[in-house]
Amino acid sequence: MAYLALDHLSFSYPDATAPALSDLCLDIDAGSFVVLCGPSGCGKTTLLRQLKPALAPAGEREGQIRLAGRLLDELPARESASHIGFILQDPDSQIVTDQVYHELAFGLENLGVASDEIRLRVAEIASFFGIQEWFGCACNVLSGGQKQLLNLAAIMASRPALLLCDEPTSQLDPIAAANFLTTCKKINDEIGTTIIVSEQRLEEVVPLADRVLVLESGRLIADATPEHIGADLLAAHSPMFAALPTPIRLFSALEGERAIGVTPAPTTVRAGRAYLQEKLSSRSVAEEAPIVAPRELDASAKPLLSLHEVWFRYERNAPDVLRGLNLDIYPGELTAIVGSNATGKTTTLNIIAGLLKPYRGRVKRDQHMLVGGTGTGGIALLPQDPRLLFTHKTVREELTAMLPLASGSATERAQRLSDVIDQCEITGLLDRHPFDVSGGEAQRIALADVLLARPRLLLLDEPTKGMDAIFKQRFAKLLHTLIAAEGLSVVMVSHDIEFCARHADRCCLCFNGEITASAPPRPFFANMTYYTTAARRISRGLAPDAITTSDIIAALSPGTPE
Amino acid sequence: MPADHSGGFASLHPAVSIGYFVLVIGVSVFVPHPVLLACSVLGALVLCLQLRGGRSTLRLLAGLVPLALIAAAINPLFNHQGVTIIGQIGGNPVTREALLYGAALACMLVAMLLWFTCYNVVVTTEKFLAVFGRIIPSLALTVSMALRFVPRYLRQLKAITAAQRGLGRNSASVTDSPGGDKYPWGVCHAANLLNRLRNSFAVLSILTSWALESALDTADSMHARGYGLPGRSAYRPFRFTARDAGALALILTCAAVVIVALTSGVVSAQYLPSLQLNLGAAGLPANARNLLIACAYGAFGLLCLLPVLFELQEEVAWRISRSTI
Numbered sequence: 009m010a011y012l013a014l015d016h017l018s019f020s021y022p023d024a025t026a027p028a029l030s031d032l033c034l035d036i037d038a039g040s041f042v043v044l045c046g047p048s049g050c051g052k053t054t055l056l057r058q059l060k061p062a063l064a065p066a067g068e069r070e071g072q073i074r075l076a077g078r079l080l081d082e083l084p085a086r087e088s089a090s091h092i093g094f095i096l097q098d099p100d101s102q103i104v105t106d107q108v109y110h111e112l113a114f115g116l117e118n119l120g121v122a123s124d125e126i127r128l129r130v131a132e133i134a135s136f137f138g139i140q141e142w143f144g145c146a147c148n149v150l151s152g153g154q155k156q157l158l159n160l161a162a163i164m165a166s167r168p169a170l171l172l173c174d175e176p177t178s179q180l181d182p183i184a185a186a187n188f189l190t191t192c193k194k195i196n197d198e199i200g201t202t203i204i205v206s207e208q209r210l211e212e213v214v215p216l217a218d219r220v221l222v223l224e225s226g227r228l229i230a231d232a233t234p235e236h237i238g239a240d241l242l243a244a245h246s247p248m249f250a251a252l253p254t255p256i257r258l259f260s261a262l263e264g265e266r267a268i269g270v271t272p273a274p275t276t277v278r279a280g281r282a283y284l285q286e287k288l289s290s291r292s293v294a295e296e297a298p299i300v301a302p303r304e305l306d307a308s309a310k311p312l313l314s315l316h317e318v319w320f321r322y323e324r325n326a327p328d329v330l331r332g333l334n335l336d337i338y339p340g341e342l343t344a345i346v347g348s349n350a351t352g353k354t355t356t357l358n359i360i361a362g363l364l365k366p367y368r369g370r371v372k373r374d375q376h377m378l379v380g381g382t383g384t385g386g387i388a389l390l391p392q393d394p395r396l397l398f399t400h401k402t403v404r405e406e407l408t409a410m411l412p413l414a415s416g417s418a419t420e421r422a423q424r425l426s427d428v429i430d431q432c433e434i435t436g437l438l439d440r441h442p443f444d445v446s447g448g449e450a451q452r453i454a455l456a457d458v459l460l461a462r463p464r465l466l467l468l469d470e471p472t473k474g475m476d477a478i479f480k481q482r483f484a485k486l487l488h489t490l491i492a493a494e495g496l497s498v499v500m501v502s503h504d505i506e507f508c509a510r511h512a513d514r515c516c517l518c519f520n521g522e523i524t525a526s527a528p529p530r531p532f533f534a535n536m537t538y539y540t541t542a543a544r545r546i547s548r549g550l551a552p553d554a555i556t557t558s559d560i561i562a563a564l565s566p567g568t569p570e
Numbered sequence: 571m572p573a574d575h576s577g578g579f580a581s582l583h584p585a586v587s588i589g590y591f592v593l594v595i596g597v598s599v600f601v602p603h604p605v606l607l608a609c610s611v612l613g614a615l616v617l618c619l620q621l622r623g624g625r626s627t628l629r630l631l632a633g634l635v636p637l638a639l640i641a642a643a644i645n646p647l648f649n650h651q652g653v654t655i656i657g658q659i660g661g662n663p664v665t666r667e668a669l670l671y672g673a674a675l676a677c678m679l680v681a682m683l684l685w686f687t688c689y690n691v692v693v694t695t696e697k698f699l700a701v702f703g704r705i706i707p708s709l710a711l712t713v714s715m716a717l718r719f720v721p722r723y724l725r726q727l728k729a730i731t732a733a734q735r736g737l738g739r740n741s742a743s744v745t746d747s748p749g750g751d752k753y754p755w756g757v758c759h760a761a762n763l764l765n766r767l768r769n770s771f772a773v774l775s776i777l778t779s780w781a782l783e784s785a786l787d788t789a790d791s792m793h794a795r796g797y798g799l800p801g802r803s804a805y806r807p808f809r810f811t812a813r814d815a816g817a818l819a820l821i822l823t824c825a826a827v828v829i830v831a832l833t834s835g836v837v838s839a840q841y842l843p844s845l846q847l848n849l850g851a852a853g854l855p856a857n858a859r860n861l862l863i864a865c866a867y868g869a870f871g872l873l874c875l876l877p878v879l880f881e882l883q884e885e886v887a888w889r890i891s892r893s894t895i
Contacts (some may be wrong), residue, residue: 101784115796118796123806389737391733393729396735466655
């Protein structure tokens with residue numbers, strides 16, 4: 009008897025034309041670690057919420073859900089609160105109280121646990137999660153990663169048997185995300201809690217899982233172990249294949265049809281290397297692999313904007329954030345600034361935008377190239393959270409309000425508006441409230457918002473955060489179209505090195521307030537061992553200069569690009 | 571528990587320390603007796619020095635002393651009762667009694683403010699909530715949630731303003747730009763008050779939408795974790811120990827003596843029209859009266875110095891234990 013059983017589960021939101029979930033049949037064993045993935049809007053959140061009665065959305069449901077043999081609807085509220093834990097996306101808004109200890113006790117207080125018992129449970133949970141160091145802190149001084157760990161700990165304090173996580177790492181940086189996921193794995197391994205986690209970034213979480221479920225438009229299109237999911241998705245011609253971890257994609261691409269159902273695919277970098285090594289011994293490598301030719305950078309181009317020996321600190325007595333930073337931004341390029349947290353990336357972006365002023369050093373820019381400039385002279389800065397921009401009730405009003413910043417006659421402006429709407433693919437969203445759309449959609453609306461003014465330089469702060477793999481590719485295409493068609497230059501700050509390796513023209517490593525290296529992505533990432541793409545880590549020493557899966561494939565089989 | 575100062579007096583159970591402050595501040599504010607006030611100011615000042623250090627206390631006094639002097643000066647200027655005239659200002663008599671009464675009021679003010687300063691160090695918000703959360707649990711949770719909201723809202727407001735500036739929607743971005751030059755866009759907008767108002771309104775509207783969205787999340791999180799189930803318990807992070815019981819007993823004993831002396835009128839103070847101390851309960855024999863007065867002075871003195879003694883005792887115990895290592 010399966011622990012969690014879904015029997016022909018369908019669900020439709022009120023007034024929706026298509027069902028959000030259709031005819032899902034699923035058995036999940038106790039103690040399994042399941043990853044739920046799919047493009048945004050595919051029904052991941054809806055499915056997870058169906059499994060938690062307190063959070064189930066209003067709508068029409070058919071079919072049954074059984075938990076340990078009992079119908080989920082018949083589970084008493086108290087049991088459902090303590091047995092099923094649910095982690096939401098935003099680490100900040102799900103924290104209720106202002107003190108860490110109180111947050112840990114909150115769920116137990118609700119369940120009416122006696123004070124002495126709470127003391128014990130809080131103590132053991134704090135020890136298990138290693139949060140003694142910030143146990144005495146107020147919640148608002150914690151980092152995003154710490155907050156999400158606190159949410160996890162607070163939920164585990166009531167000892168649930170089933171833990172549901174709805175894109176828990178989408179707001180976290182890669183290190184905090186990996187930390188959160190390994191903690192989930194630890195809970196799964198050491199406590200035996202059944203875990204279902206929905207994710208966009210699959211590189212880290214898939215190797216930890218026992219099972220991967222893929223949803224598309226409310227249907228289950230694949231259900232397999234991490235070792236076999238690649239073959240399944242490839243056979244189904246699903247675009248979700250692009251989201252899978254590098255070793256799996258590499259394996260499936262190289263093995264093709266043979267991969268299906270036969271040999272397990274490698275899921276980790278280590279297994280990927282072993283596989284590649286074996287593969288190489290049986291085949292000859294194209295030594296001088298021309299690989300996928302990189303876009304030639306114009307060496308003689310004059311920088312559009314340059315930062316020279318820039319020093320910056322936020323307060324007089326605060327430490328320096330930027331320490332003699334040098335950076336040239338070239339016209340018509342997509343420049344990516346990568347680096348870990350708190351190295352000065354976002355500060356650099358603000359300096360480029362002219363929103364912050366260095367106390368030493370120079371920013372060489374065209375006189376009119378500032379934030380808010382009209383015509384083709386301006387700079388636009390898109391924040392991490394696009395929702396910070398929306399001031400109107402519908403997307404249409406939002407865009408119309410930005411129109412006065414666009415130049416030209418009324419007809420030209422109207423033309424511009426419809427062009428931008430097409431480019432950003434937001435035609436279907438025009439009558440929605442900008443807060444009512446998914447993260448990726450909000451990102452597109454925000455982009456449309458800033459593009460109306462035809463900026464010359466677009467600055468993006470973590471644009472791929474919360475985007476699904478499919479949309480990331482479309483987003484990259486959109487950026488390159490804009491660069492080619494409008495002569496736009498783009499600077500993005502990102503943690504997403506896989507994206508930067510594939511799509512940037514130039515990558516800069518920011519560390520300790522300086523740009524430590526700046527080069528086109530291939531030499532940039534090929535030169536690194538630790539801070540580099542998974543494909544590079546797999547192929548290091550095996551395929552020269554390969555930094556993406558297609559590079560490796562090209563190196564192995566000359567003449568057949570992906 | 572988190573607190574900048576957590577040893578000595580501050581490590582007592584919050585119910586004891588809150589009760590203590592209520593008692594001491596109450597007596598200091600309602601009884602303008604010179605001896606009691608002197609004890610109160612002295613105790614509060616020494617405790618303040620111990621808890622906050624010399625520098626911070628000096629800075630506090632630099633603000634307090636002028637305030638006290640003004641308070642002391644105002645009374646004799648406007649109050650002309652009293653039998654001993656010591657001078658004249660603007661044709662009005664200044665009396666010794668009015669001067670003394672003013673001084674007493676000033677001491678009262680200083681004592682109260684110093685005690686409140688100490689209270690803030692000793693009784694942190696979560697201690698307050700731990701005590702009152704048992705009496706009114708829903709209020710305690712509301713306060714705790716509000717305490718979390720305020721810094722979050724401020725941070726979000728900052729983020730929104732920054733994001734709006736990034737689009738050039740805020741006039742500040744032009745005036746703050748390097749060199750402070752006027753750019754075409756800035757000229758037509760920077761000085762425009764209406765536009766600025768519109769920008770502020772936009773920022774506020776985004777903040778409101780965001781707050782509602784995030785409140786929905788918070789409500790989900792509370793609901794998911796069983797908020798609203800009957801029989802909610804309250805976690806008590808503080809334990810009531812024998813040490814707390816001892817301290818409480820000592821405080822209550824001292825308080826009983828002081829209160830008996832005050833309610834019987836044996837210890838009392840009258841400033842106007844003439845200064846008369848400890849005149850009540852005239853029927854009692856002189857010996858008994860004097861004994862009660864002495865006991866009341868001693869008890870209140872001990873009460874005011876109790877936190878100081880706790881701090882000192884801990885300091886001594888620490889030195890001894892260190893020297894034996």
